Amino acid sequence: MTSALDIARDLITCASVTPSDEGALDVVARYLKDAGFSIERVRFSDANTPDIDNLYAKIGTGSPCLMFAGHTDVVPPGDASQWRFDPFSAEVADGQLWGRGAVDMKGGLAACIAAAIAHVREHGTAKGSIAFLITGDEEGPAVNGTVKLLDWAKARGEHFDHCILGEPTNPEKLGDMIKIGRRGSLTGRLVVHGKQGHVGYPHLADNPVPRMVAILAALKANALDAGTEHFDASNLEVTTVDTGNGATNVIPASIRATFNIRFNDLWTPTSLAEEISRRVKSASPDGKFDLTFDPTNAVAFLTSPGPFVNLVADAIEQETGRRPVLSTTGGTSDARFIQAHCPVVEFGLVGQTMHAVDERTPVAELEQLAVIYRRILQAYFG
Numbered sequence: 001m002t003s004a005l006d007i008a009r010d011l012i013t014c015a016s017v018t019p020s021d022e023g024a025l026d027v028v029a030r031y032l033k034d035a036g037f038s039i040e041r042v043r044f045s046d047a048n049t050p051d052i053d054n055l056y057a058k059i060g061t062g063s064p065c066l067m068f069a070g071h072t073d074v075v076p077p078g079d080a081s082q083w084r085f086d087p088f089s090a091e092v093a094d095g096q097l098w099g100r101g102a103v104d105m106k107g108g109l110a111a112c113i114a115a116a117i118a119h120v121r122e123h124g125t126a127k128g129s130i131a132f133l134i135t136g137d138e139e140g141p142a143v144n145g146t147v148k149l150l151d152w153a154k155a156r157g158e159h160f161d162h163c164i165l166g167e168p169t170n171p172e173k174l175g176d177m178i179k180i181g182r183r184g185s186l187t188g189r190l191v192v193h194g195k196q197g198h199v200g201y202p203h204l205a206d207n208p209v210p211r212m213v214a215i216l217a218a219l220k221a222n223a224l225d226a227g228t229e230h231f232d233a234s235n236l237e238v239t240t241v242d243t244g245n246g247a248t249n250v251i252p253a254s255i256r257a258t259f260n261i262r263f264n265d266l267w268t269p270t271s272l273a274e275e276i277s278r279r280v281k282s283a284s285p286d287g288k289f290d291l292t293f294d295p296t297n298a299v300a301f302l303t304s305p306g307p308f309v310n311l312v313a314d315a316i317e318q319e320t321g322r323r324p325v326l327s328t329t330g331g332t333s334d335a336r337f338i339q340a341h342c343p344v345v346e347f348g349l350v351g352q353t354m355h356a357v358d359e360r361t362p363v364a365e366l367e368q369l370a371v372i373y374r375r376i377l378q379a380y381f382g
Contacts, residue, residue: 002031002035003114004107004110004111004114004115004366004369005092005363007027007031008097008102008106008107008109008110008366009090009092009097010090011028011101011106011110012089012090012099012101013090013099015100016073016074016136017075017076017100018075018136018137018140019073019136019137020073020136021053021072021073021136024072024073024136025041025053025054025055025134027072028055028057028109028113028132029041029055031117032059032113032117032132033057035059035117035121036120037057037059037130037132038057038059039057040057041053042149042152044144044145044149045144046143046144048143049143050137050141050144051144052135052143052144052145054133054134054137054144054145055132055133055134055135056131056132056152057132058129058131059116059120059125059129059130060129060130061129062126062128063128063161064128064129064161064162064380065128065129065130065131065158065159065161066131066160066161066162066163066377066380066381067130067131067132067160067162067163067164067338067342068112068113068116068131068132068133068163068164068166068373069132069133069146069163069164069165069166069334069335070109070132070133070134070165070166070167071109071139071145072106073135073136073137073138073139073140074101074104075139075355077100077357078357082357083098083357083358084098084358085098085099087099087359088100090102092363095362096361096362097360097366099359099360100359101359102353103168103349103350103351103354104351104354104355104359105166105168107348107361108168108369109166110366110370111166111348111367111373112132112164112166112370113132115370115373115374115377116130116377118370118374119377119381123377127381127382128381130377131158131160133150133153133338135149135334142297142334142337145334146334146337147334150337150340150341160342161342162308162342162343162345162380163335163341163343163344164312164346164376165333165335165338165345165347165348166346166369167179167335168350168351169327170350171352174320174350174365174368174369175322175324176322176350177324177325177347178313178316178324178325178345179329179330179333179335179345180302180304180309180327180328181265181302181303181328182300182301182328182331182333182336183231183232183234183262183332184262184263184267184269184272184298184300184336185262185263185296185331186273186294186296187259187260187294188260188273188276188292189291189292189294190257190258190259190280190289190290191254191255192208192212192215192256192257192284192288193208193253193254193288193289193290194206194208194211194251194254195251195253196250196251197250198249198250198251199249202251205251207252208252208254209252209255211283211286211288211289212257215257215280215284216241216257217283218279218280218282219276219279219283224267224272224275225264225266227264230302230326230328231302232264232329234261234262234263234264234266234267235261235262235263236259236260236261237259237260238258239260240258241255241257243256244256263300265300265301267300269293273293276293277291297336298336301339302328303339303344303345305326308343308345309345311376311379312345312376314379315372315375315376315379318375319371319372320368347372349366349369350365
């Protein structure tokens with residue numbers, strides 16, 4: 001059996017800091033091609049973002065089709081001198097695999113690949129097909145990656161029945177949690193206008209700071225909602241407030257604030273923007289402000305509990321002895337794109353060291369994750 005550890009080490013030694021690939025997709029292609037998968041490399045371009053290499057692999061032509069999705073790009077390692085081992089050396093020590101991407105998510109991707117190879121060698125693909133949709137643009141702008149690769153596949157007539165995304169989902173132990181949805185994300189930018197002047201002559205100026213304070217207080221005064229069965233309450237957090245004023249004796253001409261809202265499935269980006277606009281106007285009826293919202297590609301979604309979710313949960317429980325919690329917490333992932341094409345769940349390694357110095361995962365958990373994916377494949381194809 002091709003081990004998840006061997007694949008993960010090969011992937012980690014590729015310093016694929018987003019948007020660079022550095023041979024990581026070649027590693028994926030080599031393992032899957034040797035197992036009989038067809039491989040297609042697709043490169044997408046955009047005027048304002050880096051060109052990105054992506055990979056699509058498939059074996060079998062029948063239905064159902066189970067897709068594994070993931071990414072080979074990683075975040076920068078930071079100061080390499082602070083790491084116990086070189087972040088791209090893929091060292092194994094103290095029973096753990098060390099390196100950038102060990103958890104997020106080269107380890108999870110390696111486990112998917114190892115499981116698929118083992119399943120095909122043992123069972124073939126007579127009862128369906130297995131696909132891999134891998135991008136190098138998850139940790140970056142997410143413009144030339146999964147979203148375009150999905151559209152490319154759809155245009156070719158590809159159909160996916162379900163998807164497993166191997167992002168790290170477990171807070172403490174392998175088997176703790178499955179992500180069955182994600183909150184949406186909406187960023188607002190507010191500028192409140194005034195009139196610059198000397199602090200000693202306030203009647204000749206118009207200080208916008210008190211109005212900004214009042215507006216932000218109004219945005220936070222009342223909860224947006226109380227949450228739903230599967231989602232926490234939507235939450236608004238102010239992330240920046242700035243006048244750009246370096247002088248202590250000058251009333252600023254304007255003040256800017258940025259806020260981000262993680263919202264549940266009670267809202268759409270449009271309905272939420274309308275509610276925020278209403279609150280801002282109510283707090284500042286003079287209209288001396290500009291409010292804009294960034295384009296959003298992260299809407300709230302839910303893969304409703306049912307046969308597929310139960311199949312995944314059963315496989316996890318059979319292997320770990322723990323029944324995973326079904327959760328929608330955390331940030332965004334490429335599942336927000338996949339959900340428009342097929343039901344998707346996320347399950348991967350323990351995420352405690354992701355994006356951190358000395359990112360690492362226990363080798364035993366890495367191999368156990370591959371076994372879980374094998375159980376899922378066996379149950380899925382019956």
